[in-house]
């Protein structure tokens with residue numbers, strides 16, 4: 001494994017070449033400052049030495065680039081991390097911190113969200129690595145703790161609240177979570193939890209997004225619940241739902257997507273190379289669509305984007321050129337046939353037989 005010393009040596013060689021008498025800037029852990037030393041000088045011992053190739057302003061009387069203060073953090077031009085304060089006072093709740101939820105959390109943090117509520121009861125396992133933002137060093141940790149570290153590493157001032165619970169077993173906790181968020185992102189991998197979230201959103205009148213990777217990664221779908229509009233239950237009633245990605249061979253066998261008689265070789269073929277990439281369009285659409293629900297689109301120059309999304313509440317992205325995408329229209333793009341790399345949009349209408357919102361309707365009338 002590379003140590004900090006290896007890194008310092010590499011940088012030194014690149015920076016000065018052998019035999020050079022050039023100076024270099026290094027971080028001295030003993031004094032806690034950047035110091036200028038002759039190339040090749042070792043400060044402290046062993047891994048205490050690290051060079052700092054990207055310190056701005058050193059030697060010109062300026063302080064090395066420090067972390068911004070909180071009041072400057074959402075102003076990139078004043079030395080902050082984020083380009084805009086549009087999401088500074090917003091709260092997003094992410095239900096499920098697995099492959100999808102962790103990437104959505106990271107992207108919302110990079111967009112400058114001020115507060116995240118992270119919900120997951122699971123710990124991180126080896127089979128999660130290929131689709132998750134975390135890696136080997138996080139094995140065995142709670143997924144909520146991992147995601148907190150990741151977003152704090154991007155924004156030291158982000159507020160994080162964690163719930164290590166299964167929302168299906170704790171409806172009252174889900175109600176609290178939904179109440180404190182401006183937007184809820186359902187990033188779980190099963191329908192029972194999605195219906196729980198969908199039902200709570202309808203009851204609470206909060207917007208939310210539901211994302212899935214479709215079977216064998218051939219596409220993704222994302223449903224937006226706008227308060228008063230069609231709910232997640234209505235989406236099922238519209239009969240447009242396609243089968244989602246199978247989590248693993250066991251889940252595939254249980255759901256019937258993999259026949260019980262399939263050999264181990266057959267099961268391997270059912271997973272296509274590139275599945276980690278197939279999730280990325282969903283990460284994008286969930287982050288972007290969430291932002292459009294909670295940001296003042298006019299004030300922050302997103303009016304055109306918001307208009308392009310229109311009253312769409314269901315989006316498919318075709319990762320594959322499958323004929324089944326033909327029935328969807330596209331988002332302000334020319335062409336009639338299905339295509340890869342394109343979003344397909346639909347407006348789902350309320351279902352009079354919806355098991356979620358029509359029950360609410362009856363209860364409140």
Ligand SMILES: [Zn+2]
Nearest residue numbers: 231234354357
């Ligand atoms: Zn409904």
